[in-house]
Amino acid sequence: MTRITLLALLGAALALTLLLGCAGLGLAVREGAVDEMLYWFPPGQRYQLIVRVGEDAMPWDRRGGRPTAINLWVHGRGTDWHIVNLLRLPLGPPRDPPQQ
Numbered sequence: 001m002t003r004i005t006l007l008a009l010l011g012a013a014l015a016l017t018l019l020l021g022c023a024g025l026g027l028a029v030r031e032g033a034v035d036e037m038l039y040w041f042p043p044g045q046r047y048q049l050i051v052r053v054g055e056d057a058m059p060w061d062r063r064g065g066r067p068t069a070i071n072l073w074v075h076g077r078g079t080d081w082h083i084v085n086l087l088r089l090p091l092g093p094p095r096d097p098p099q100q
Contacts, residue, residue, distance in 0.1 A: 022070050026053050026091045030068040040075075048075040050083075056090065058083070067093050 028034040036054025049072070050059050056069035072087035 022051070022053060022089075026068065026070045026089070029054050030091050046077050048077075049073070050075050056088070067091070 025034065025037060029036055037052070038054070038059060039051045040059075041049045041051075052059050052071045052073075054068065055061075055064065055066040056071065057063070057066055059071075059073065059075075068091040070087065070089040070091065071085065074084045074086060076082060
């Protein structure tokens with residue numbers, strides 16, 4: 001097997017692992033088993049990768065009642081573009097709270 005083929009297989013395996021992990025986490029958030037998840041990689045730096053699994057809104061918007069989605073952004077502090085949406089995967093409407 002050539003080196004390029006091996007790298008392509010490893011890249012595809014990594015992408016599939018991340019996709020399955022985020023999808024499972026997204027469904028857990030949608031069903032109410034897990035609270036919303038918000039990750040900033042690396043924290044406090046000029047350029048960041050932001051992953052939000054929960055409400056379909058910008059990372060700093062905390063208002064409720066929105067559909068559930070997986071969002072991935074690139075954020076640049078002090079840049080002209082500020083934030084760019086790379087991925088938006090809708091997972092459906094928010095789950096109603098359980099009846100007491």
